[in-house]
Structures are given as C-alpha cells and as structure tokens.
Amino acid sequence: MNLLFLTFVFPLIGFLLLSFSRGRFSENLSALIGVGSIGLSAIVAAYVIWQFNVAPPEGGHYSQVLWQWMSVGDFKPSFTLYLDGLAVTMLGVVVGVGFLIHVFASWYMRGEDGYSRFFSYTNLFIASMLFLILADNLLFVYFGWEGVGLCSYLLIGFYYSNRNNGNAALKAFIVTRIGDVFLAIGLFILFQQLGTLNIQELLVLAPQKFQAGDFWIVLATLMLLGGAVGKSAQLPLQTWLADAMAGPTPVSALIHAATMVTAGVYLIARTHGLFTLAPEVLHLVGIVGGVTLVLAGFAALVQTDIKRILAYSTMSQIGYMFLALGVGAWDGAIFHLMTHAFFKALLFLASGAVIVACHHEQNIFKMGGLWKKLPLAYASFIVGGAALSALPLLTAGFYSKDEILWEAFASGHSGLLYAGLAGAFMTSLYTFRLIFVTFHGEAKTEAHAGHGVTYWLPLSILIVLSTFIGALITPPLAGVLPQSVGHAGGEAKHSLEIASGAIALAGILLAALLYLGKRRFVTAVANSGIGRFLSAWWFAAWGFDWLYDKLFVKPYLLICRVLRKDPLDQTIGLIPQMAKAGHNALSRSETGQLRWYAASMAAGAVLVMGAIVLVAV
Structure with a gap:
C-alpha cells in the first residue's frame, strides 16, 4: 500500500507531458500518454485494493504522509493520504471507470482539434478527484475540490470557439463556486471551534464539544451541505449540470459517473459523524435529495437532446444518494454511487457512439430505427437503461436503489419513500422513452457503427458491470460508516422489492404504449393547452x-x-x-484695473462690517 501515491502521480505526469507538448504530439502518442497514465494508475490502484482486502491494515485504515503542506502556529496540515474502506471504494470507481472512459475517448476524440489538450485536462481531472477522496484533512479535500471545479470548466468549454459552450462552462464554474464558498465557511467554523481540519480528529472531537443540535455544528454542517449541493448539482444549485453537456461526451461520462458530481455525496459520507450531531440538517439532506430526484425526473420526461436526458437522470440518481444519506443509509448511498458509475458511464459512452454514428446529431426525434445499425450501442442502452430503471434481479441498479428505498421505509421517512417510488416510475418512463424513440420506429438518419477495440471493449466491460454481476462487488464499508437502521430486512423488505420492481416495469410498459408506434396519444396531449404549458415548464427545468x-x-x-x-x-x-x-x-477677478480693485475692497469692507453687526446683534 506504500505505492498509493502513484495513483495520482501518473495522471499528473501525463498532464504535465501533454500540457507542455503544446499540441506537437501525434494523436497516437497523446493517446498513449493520456490513456496510459490512467492505465498505470488503475494497475497501482488494483494492487493497493487487493492488498487492502487480503492483508487489511491495522485499525482498518492506512495513512501515508507525503510532506508537510504548511505551518502556521499550531496549524500544520500535511499532504497525507488516508485509505479506508470508503476511500478504497471511491478509488476503484474513479480510476477504474475513469480508465474505461479514457480508452473510449481515444476513439471518440480522433480527428478533433486539441486532442492532446483534451487528455491533459482529463488527466488533471482524475488526479484532482484522487486528491479529494484520499485526503486525510478537509483542507486537502478542498484542494482537490477546487481542482475538479477548474477541470470541469476547462472540459465543458473544450469547444471554446462556440460562445454557448463558453457560457455553459462559465455557468458551471460560477454556480459551483457558490457552493465552494459555503464549504469554505464551513471549514472556517470547524477550525475555529475544534482547532483542526483533520477528518478523523474532527469525528472524535465533535461529539466531545457539541451536543446534538448545537448552533455551531448545525451551521457548520449546513455550510458543508451548501458545498455538496453545488458540486453534486442538487437543489437549489442544480442549474449548471444540464448545460454541462456542451463538452465532449466522454467529459459528460467523467463528470456524471466517475468524478465531480459524486464529490458531494462522498463529502457528506466522509463527515457523517458531524451530520449525525445535526439531525435537522441531516433530514434536510434527505429532503433536498427527494425533491431534486422528482423535479429532475419531470424535466427528463420532455427533453429531446439525448445527453440532456441522461444529465437530468444523473441529477435524479444523485438525489437518491442524498435521500439515502438523509435517512442514515450511508452504505446504501455509496453502494448506489458505485453501481450508478457503472451504468451511467455505459449510457453516456453509448450515447457518444450514437452521436458519432448519426453525424453528431443529438435530437432523439431525428434518429429512430437504429437498433439494427448500432447493435452494440443498442445493447448498451438496453442494459444501462434497465439498470437505471432498476429492473428487478437482473441489474445492478435494482439492488442499490432497492436498498435505499428499504432504508427510507425502515427509518420511518414515508414522504421520502414515496418520492423515491415516484422517481423510480419516472426513471423507467423517460429512460425507455429515450430508447424507444432513438432505436425503434422509422429511421430518420443514416448511421454507421463504430469499430475498433477502444470502441467495443469499454462498452462491453461496462455492460457486464451494469448487470447483477456489478452488484456482487461489495464496498468494504464495515467499521467506516455507521450501520444502517434497516440493514436486516424480512417479509416487509421483500414486499417493498416486489412493489418497486412492479413500479419500474409499469414505467417501461407505459413508455412502450406511448412511444412505440404512431404516438398519437402523446402528440395529442403535447398539443393540448395544459400539455404545451407543462412541456415548456419542464423543458426549462x-x-x-x-x-x-x-x-x-x-x-x-x-x-x-x-x-x-x-x-x-x-x-x-x-x-x-x-x-x-x-x-x-x-483668476477672473485679477483684471489689472484700479477701479475694479477699489470697488472690490469697498464691497469687501461692507461685507465685513455687515457680518460684525450681525454677530453683535
């Protein structure tokens, strides 16, 4: 495990080599450096994770001090890497899924201007995310936090010659910065109250200093929540995520699956001990997630851009993770984070394959009939869409989402449970609306399937991971996060599983009835007065x-x-x-005329005498 530092050193080296090449490297060399650096990081990560599971470190965690960052009085934070079960899970997701996205990007970005620049940004993106998840103190976390924010700006605005792309990048940067300010205030409060930003020390000291519901811990966690909703695109700072689709499709996969939007979920899970001391704020986390997942679901129902539909689905699924955190289902939230990374990366990469095949067309209503022409992309959407919809038993998404719903029920949060079930129905409806409109019906455009190992290998691996096989990967969270209240189960849990599965299937069936065939009913509803109003309202999120x-x-x-x-x-x-x-x-009074000077002196004498008289009176 002493090789842990290499997981981010390799991406940093790749970033530096590609940045200073100034575009002089060939595409093959740029891909070799950009993809190879993440591949080496993945190999090291796999070895570290294997060591962690085979020979667990004493106390269940491992620390690696790199160097002291700064020394200001008693404040002496260091660059120290902290590896426990939560960090191991995140490390596998970030590097593993990130590597597959990089492999696919080497095919997708061929022929684009700025090929090496793209990989330099994505390498820095992965390195920043690794800083964030491996940091042992919140200052180090904030360093990585700002790094992923910078990289998102660079990548969303990658096609900078288009003004709209630059505006989308600026919007993402500004909105997430608002959350970052809240997070910084939270760090100031914690340091002022507890004298440290070391995460493990905070979790020990906070219960000793604060009673549940104390003002300062409530305020601090509220500020941490502000940072989390900004980075994870939750209400009310969710507006940047859909516009972030302006970037290349592999960037969308990176932001939505392996990095960035999961940062807020990770932050709350990592500082869970602080949030348990502020039960009102923790409940607010669940409410934010529940409301966001429903609002995003309605928005996804009427979108026409293939990537924006998936963007709103990400917003909704992150909402499920916040809901899980809010009801104390810590392990359920991280489990869904992991499975979501699998099927959301699959869906975004498959959408990239469809976009390239259709000559960069993104409107699903200008596609149609693609299932025969793009068999691998179609299979990817079927498996990924089924996992997103939590199709029972066969998909990874079913096991993680059902765990969240059960925890909401077991903890007595019936309102959040109903929100989760409503979101499950809408997820199935908009996901298979996307699939049926894009791949079935009348063909409206020519399409040519991709070729090459860098095209089919990432999709094939993610297809497997999006099935129940991916759900067999169990995050090693025992002893890291508190035990969930509804971990056991029983007949009630099986009943809820049946109900949620039936709801998912009902959504798929309704999508088939509405969007397979002539779609007369949908068209009639959309053209009605209330239909036009709701469509415009939801389309505008x-x-x-x-x-x-x-x-x-x-x-x-x-x-x-x-x-x-x-x-x-x-x-x-x-x-x-x-x-x-x-x-x-x-100056104008200096005329040089004797009479003017005499008159001026007389007038001045009169004024002085008048003033004396007034004072005397």
Whole structure:
C-alpha cells in the first residue's frame, strides 16, 4: 500500500507531458500518454485494493504522509493520504471507470482539434478527484475540490470557439463556486471551534464539544451541505449540470459517473459523524435529495437532446444518494454511487457512439430505427437503461436503489419513500422513452457503427458491470460508516422489492404504449393547452434559470451599470472640481484695473462690517 501515491502521480505526469507538448504530439502518442497514465494508475490502484482486502491494515485504515503542506502556529496540515474502506471504494470507481472512459475517448476524440489538450485536462481531472477522496484533512479535500471545479470548466468549454459552450462552462464554474464558498465557511467554523481540519480528529472531537443540535455544528454542517449541493448539482444549485453537456461526451461520462458530481455525496459520507450531531440538517439532506430526484425526473420526461436526458437522470440518481444519506443509509448511498458509475458511464459512452454514428446529431426525434445499425450501442442502452430503471434481479441498479428505498421505509421517512417510488416510475418512463424513440420506429438518419477495440471493449466491460454481476462487488464499508437502521430486512423488505420492481416495469410498459408506434396519444396531449404549458415548464427545468436570472443576474447587471462610472469616485471628485472652479473665479477677478480693485475692497469692507453687526446683534 506504500505505492498509493502513484495513483495520482501518473495522471499528473501525463498532464504535465501533454500540457507542455503544446499540441506537437501525434494523436497516437497523446493517446498513449493520456490513456496510459490512467492505465498505470488503475494497475497501482488494483494492487493497493487487493492488498487492502487480503492483508487489511491495522485499525482498518492506512495513512501515508507525503510532506508537510504548511505551518502556521499550531496549524500544520500535511499532504497525507488516508485509505479506508470508503476511500478504497471511491478509488476503484474513479480510476477504474475513469480508465474505461479514457480508452473510449481515444476513439471518440480522433480527428478533433486539441486532442492532446483534451487528455491533459482529463488527466488533471482524475488526479484532482484522487486528491479529494484520499485526503486525510478537509483542507486537502478542498484542494482537490477546487481542482475538479477548474477541470470541469476547462472540459465543458473544450469547444471554446462556440460562445454557448463558453457560457455553459462559465455557468458551471460560477454556480459551483457558490457552493465552494459555503464549504469554505464551513471549514472556517470547524477550525475555529475544534482547532483542526483533520477528518478523523474532527469525528472524535465533535461529539466531545457539541451536543446534538448545537448552533455551531448545525451551521457548520449546513455550510458543508451548501458545498455538496453545488458540486453534486442538487437543489437549489442544480442549474449548471444540464448545460454541462456542451463538452465532449466522454467529459459528460467523467463528470456524471466517475468524478465531480459524486464529490458531494462522498463529502457528506466522509463527515457523517458531524451530520449525525445535526439531525435537522441531516433530514434536510434527505429532503433536498427527494425533491431534486422528482423535479429532475419531470424535466427528463420532455427533453429531446439525448445527453440532456441522461444529465437530468444523473441529477435524479444523485438525489437518491442524498435521500439515502438523509435517512442514515450511508452504505446504501455509496453502494448506489458505485453501481450508478457503472451504468451511467455505459449510457453516456453509448450515447457518444450514437452521436458519432448519426453525424453528431443529438435530437432523439431525428434518429429512430437504429437498433439494427448500432447493435452494440443498442445493447448498451438496453442494459444501462434497465439498470437505471432498476429492473428487478437482473441489474445492478435494482439492488442499490432497492436498498435505499428499504432504508427510507425502515427509518420511518414515508414522504421520502414515496418520492423515491415516484422517481423510480419516472426513471423507467423517460429512460425507455429515450430508447424507444432513438432505436425503434422509422429511421430518420443514416448511421454507421463504430469499430475498433477502444470502441467495443469499454462498452462491453461496462455492460457486464451494469448487470447483477456489478452488484456482487461489495464496498468494504464495515467499521467506516455507521450501520444502517434497516440493514436486516424480512417479509416487509421483500414486499417493498416486489412493489418497486412492479413500479419500474409499469414505467417501461407505459413508455412502450406511448412511444412505440404512431404516438398519437402523446402528440395529442403535447398539443393540448395544459400539455404545451407543462412541456415548456419542464423543458426549462421548472424555470430555475429564469428565476435566478430575475433574482440575481439582472440585479447584478444593474449594479454593474450603476457602478460603471464609479459614483463614489465621482463624488470625491467634486472637491477638486470645486477648488478648480474657485480658482477660475478668483483668476477672473485679477483684471489689472484700479477701479475694479477699489470697488472690490469697498464691497469687501461692507461685507465685513455687515457680518460684525450681525454677530453683535
């Protein structure tokens, strides 16, 4: 396990080599460095994980001190890597799924301008995410946190010649920065109250200093939640995620499956001991997740862009993870994080295959009839869509999502349970709407299937992992996260499994009835008055962009216009202007005429005498 540091050293080396090449490397060499660096990191990670499972370290965790970061009085944070069951799980997801995405990207990005630049950014992305999950203190976490934010900006705006892509990147950067400010405030509070940012020390000291519900721990966890909702695109900072689809499709897979949006879930799980001391905030985490998953589900129902549908599905599935955290299902949240990484990476990469095959068309209603022309992409969507819909028994998504629903029921949060079941129905409906419209019906465009091992190998591996085989991978979370309240089960759990499975199948059946064939009923509903209203409202994701534009953007621009000429500076500038005006007036009195001077002296004498008289009175 002493090789742990190499997991991020290799991606950093790849980033530096590709960055300083200034695009002079050939595509083959750039792919060799970009993909090879993540491949080496994956090999080291696999060896470290194997060692961790075969010969567990004493105490269930391993620390590797690299160097001291800074020393300010008693504050001496270091670059120390901390490996436990939670970090092992995240390490496998980030590096394993990230490697498959890189392999696919070497095929997808062929012929694009900035080929080596793309891999330099993605290498830094993986390295930053590894900093975040392996850090033993929150300052180190924040370093990686900001790193993935920077990389998301660079990658979302990769096609920077298009102004809209630049705007999408800027939007993601600004919105997530709002969450980052909240997170920084939370770190300030924790350090001021507890004198450390070491995560394990915080988990020990917090129960000693605070009682459940104390003001400072509530405020600190509320700020941590603010950071988490920004990075994981949850209500109310969710508006950036759909626009992030402006980046290349492998970037979407990286952001949605292996990195970034899972960071908020990881942060809350890692600091679970703080949130248990603030039960109101922990409940708020669940409410945020439940509301977000339902709102995102409705938005996905009416989207026409293949990637935006998957983006809203990510928002919804992260909502399930927040819901799980809110009801204390810590292991369920991380389990779903892992399985979601498998099938969401599969769906995004498959969507990339469809987009390339259809000459970069992304509107699903301009596709159709692709199942014969793109058999591997079709199989990927069937398996990935079934896992996303939590099809019973056969898919990885069923086991993880059902665990969350059971924990919500067992903990007595019936409202969150109903939200989860409603989200499950909508997930099946919009997922198979996407599949039926894209791959069935009348063909509307020519399509050519991809070829090569870098095309079919990542998809094939992810297909396998998205089935029940992926669910057999058990995250080693025992002793790291608290035991969930409903871990046992019984007849009630089996009944809930049957109910959730039936709901998922009902969604698929309804999608088949509505979107296979002529779609007359759907068309009639969509053309009705209420249908047009709801479609427009949901298509605009409930109008949050419009609302935020009115509440924040327009007032900010108004303030900018007011301050454009700097009124404060102009006010202060009145003093020299008055002095200058007085100087000009007095200068005009110097005429050189004796009569004018005599009259001026007489007038001055009269004024002085008048003033004396007034004072005397």
